[in-house]
Amino acid sequence: xxxxxxxxxxxxxxxxxxxxxALAVAVAxxxxxxxxxxxxxxxxxxxxxxxxxxxxxxxxxxFMDLPKTYTAKLAEVEGVESVARWNxxxxxxxxxxxxxxxxxVDPEIFLEQFQECVITPEERxxxxxxxxxxxxGRALARxxxxxxxxxxxxxxxxYTRPAGAAWEFTxxxxxxxxxxxxxxxxxxxxxxxxxxxxESGGVQGPKGVGVFYVKTKPGTGLAEITQRIDAxxxxxxxxxxxQTEAAFQAGFITMLGSVPAFLSGIGGAVLxxxxxxxxxxxxxxxxxxxxxxxxxxxxxxxxxxxARLLLFESMLLCGIxxxxxxxxxxxxxGTFRExxxxxxxxxxxxxxxxxxxxxxxxxxxxxxxxxxxxxARGLRVADALRAEA
Amino acid sequence: MSSSSQDRRGHITIAGVRKSxxxxxxxxxxxxxxxxxxxxxxxxxxxxxSGSGKSTLLNLVGGLDHADAGRITVDTxxxxxxxxxxxxxxxxxxxxxxxxxxxxxxxLTAQENVELPLLLQPLSKAQRKEQARYALEIVGxxxxxxxxxxxxxxxxxxxxxxxRAIASDxxxxxxxxxxxxxxxxxxxxxxxxxxxxxxxxxKTVLMVTHDNAASAFAHQTVHLDKGALxxxxxx
Numbered sequence: 001x002x003x004x005x006x007x008x009x010x011x012x013x014x015x016x017x018x019x020x021x022a023l024a025v026a027v028a029x030x031x032x033x034x035x036x037x038x039x040x041x042x043x044x045x046x047x048x049x050x051x052x053x054x055x056x057x058x059x060x061x062x063f064m065d066l067p068k069t070y071t072a073k074l075a076e077v078e079g080v081e082s083v084a085r086w087n088x089x090x091x092x093x094x095x096x097x098x099x100x101x102x103x104x105v106d107p108e109i110f111l112e113q114f115q116e117c118v119i120t121p122e123e124r125x126x127x128x129x130x131x132x133x134x135x136x137g138r139a140l141a142r143x144x145x146x147x148x149x150x151x152x153x154x155x156x157x158x159y160t161r162p163a164g165a166a167w168e169f170t171x172x173x174x175x176x177x178x179x180x181x182x183x184x185x186x187x188x189x190x191x192x193x194x195x196x197x198x199e200s201g202g203v204q205g206p207k208g209v210g211v212f213y214v215k216t217k218p219g220t221g222l223a224e225i226t227q228r229i230d231a232x233x234x235x236x237x238x239x240x241x242x243q244t245e246a247a248f249q250a251g252f253i254t255m256l257g258s259v260p261a262f263l264s265g266i267g268g269a270v271l272x273x274x275x276x277x278x279x280x281x282x283x284x285x286x287x288x289x290x291x292x293x294x295x296x297x298x299x300x301x302x303x304x305x306x307a308r309l310l311l312f313e314s315m316l317l318c319g320i321x322x323x324x325x326x327x328x329x330x331x332x333x334g335t336f337r338e339x340x341x342x343x344x345x346x347x348x349x350x351x352x353x354x355x356x357x358x359x360x361x362x363x364x365x366x367x368x369x370x371x372x373x374x375x376a377r378g379l380r381v382a383d384a385l386r387a388e389a
Numbered sequence: 390m391s392s393s394s395q396d397r398r399g400h401i402t403i404a405g406v407r408k409s410x411x412x413x414x415x416x417x418x419x420x421x422x423x424x425x426x427x428x429x430x431x432x433x434x435x436x437x438x439s440g441s442g443k444s445t446l447l448n449l450v451g452g453l454d455h456a457d458a459g460r461i462t463v464d465t466x467x468x469x470x471x472x473x474x475x476x477x478x479x480x481x482x483x484x485x486x487x488x489x490x491x492x493x494x495x496x497l498t499a500q501e502n503v504e505l506p507l508l509l510q511p512l513s514k515a516q517r518k519e520q521a522r523y524a525l526e527i528v529g530x531x532x533x534x535x536x537x538x539x540x541x542x543x544x545x546x547x548x549x550x551x552x553r554a555i556a557s558d559x560x561x562x563x564x565x566x567x568x569x570x571x572x573x574x575x576x577x578x579x580x581x582x583x584x585x586x587x588x589x590x591x592k593t594v595l596m597v598t599h600d601n602a603a604s605a606f607a608h609q610t611v612h613l614d615k616g617a618l619x620x621x622x623x624x
Contacts, residue, residue, distance in 0.1 A: 001497075001500070001501045001504040001505070001508070001514075001517065001518075002508065003508065005497070005501065006494065006496070006497065006505075009496035009497065010496060012496075013496055291492065292492075292494055295486075295488075295492045295494070296505075297453075297477065298451070298453060298480065298486045299480070299481065299486070299505060299506040299509070299553075300477050300478065300479075300480040300481020300482070300484075300506060300509050301477065301481075301509065302473075302474050302477045302478075303473065303477075380454070381453045381454075382448050382453045382454040385453070385488070385492070
């Protein structure tokens with residue numbers, strides 16, 4: 001027998017009421033876990049970006065292509081090691097709801113630049129040898145049940161074939177990624193396959209290059225190379241905007257506008273609403289126990305003891321609810337990664353998110369129990385003993 | 390938990406005690422200068438009509454409330470000079486309470502209820518268990534140690550409350566209408582038990598009661614009326 005025994009038994013006293021309060025906290029913390037993880041996942045693409053790659057796009061807009069001739073010009077800039085062309089393909093697999101990202105790239109250079117893209121030597125050789133071959137991410141393969149050798153038909157929306165015919169790609173490799181800046185829900189195929197179609201006149205679509213990924217030579221400063229590239233194209237056919245990969249990725253988050261702030265706002269509002277629910281529960285609890293608090297004082301316990309019991313009960317209640325919600329949040333990481341694989345690639349619940357969640361749950365518990373605890377602390381024992389049970 | 394007549398403690402001296410409350414804008418005098426001497430090891434019944442100040446006096450002696458004026462001394466401790474936390478510590482060592490409605494903690498078993506005040510004593514877990522068990526044996530409820538209050542009769546609940554009151558071996562037992570919620574048979578059993586605590590264990594028992602039969606179990610009956618001492622009768 002200890003005061004913890006009393007605390008524990010009190011928690012189970014009104015099972016339904018406390019279970020509902022804990023459930024409300026669990027739902028709120030589950031939501032927090034999900035929303036916070038969306039934000040951290042989006043941001044982790046920025047933090048895990050490569051320090052030796054820069055991205056070159058049109059200074060006008062990301063949606064404006066750059067001339068293909070820039071490939072060779074970029075390769076001549078001092079400090080540039082390799083240049084890869086990237087074009088957003090925007091194809092539809094059966095239905096627009098099956099959205100996933102597809103890029104036409106220079107395969108050899110792409111694989112050399114992105115060491116985080118892991119495939120077997122056999123897959124590499126097979127992809128390089130097949131003009132219509134493609135690499136798909138592990139998550140994408142899982143989602144659609146694709147395997148090596150399968151044919152993926154895509155209807156072009158930017159690059160259209162005559163009579164709306166489908167492009168056909170053969171899966172030559174299934175990659176995994178060692179870093180979150182390269183998600184596992186993307187399809188990569190040979191730039192030449194796209195270019196051939198455009199050059200032959202059979203395919204309608206823009207003729208330029210979406211962006212160039214440039215790998216810098218060791219010892220080259222990123223600030224220095226970005227300035228040098230932009231200076232090189234200052235008076236050329238089109239001006240360029242060169243950014244580090246991290247800045248380029250961050251630009252996508254900025255394009256989401258106030259979405260992260262909106263998500264944080266929703267999470268905050270829900271937690272605030274739950275706080276009132278906890279305060280309500282604990283105030284009812286404190287009122288019901290007024291006489292017992294008086295008994296504890298009469299037995300010789302200081303007033304602070306009764307107050308602390310209420311405060312810890314509230315924290316324990318929220319802690320249990322919080323842990324339940326966070327456990328659910330953590331265990332559903334895989335499910336959400338599958339569900340939102342293309343919208344939030346690499347969705348991850350970080351340990352820090354869970355730690356913050358536990359702290360929030362305890363803080364909500366402390367805040368919820370504070371007012372009833374202060375009331376209990378102010379109780380005069382003679383008055384408390386006169387209270388109705 | 391035993392005491393010989395030589396080392397009996399629990400002598401209460403009440404001198405000029407006054408207490409009033411404010412009800413709305415009106416000041417209501419509850420005790421208007423009470424002087425009383427209670428010998429250690431005696432059972433004293435405090436009687437009088439409702440509003441005569443019996444419970445207020447009991448609360449003041451137990452350190453549950455503060456007097457406006459006057460002094461209450463238990464043995465050598467002037468409790469009217471103690472602050473709230475000092476009073477709590479003093480209560481834990483020297484006072485056991487028995488209430489009309491028992492006031493047991495419903496989520497704790499009889500054994501745990503009796504152990505509760507022992508958490509404030511410098512005792513090991515085993516010692517606490519042992520002492521609580523002994524207190525339950527004294528009131529004849531050792532076989533109900535694992536029962537919760539809701540599983541006990543009113544009489545049994547009050548006996549557990551008495552066990553809780555004596556568990557920490559206090560000097561004083563203060564009982565507020567201890568038989569108020571009991572039938573005659575159980576009431577007599579409780580009164581008998583309180584008397585035994587004084588006679589056999591040397592406790593000073595101060596009991597507020599409306600029960601005329603209680604006088605038969607008391608060494609002394611003190612009558613209060615309108616906040617003043619109206620008479621003292623010795624058995």
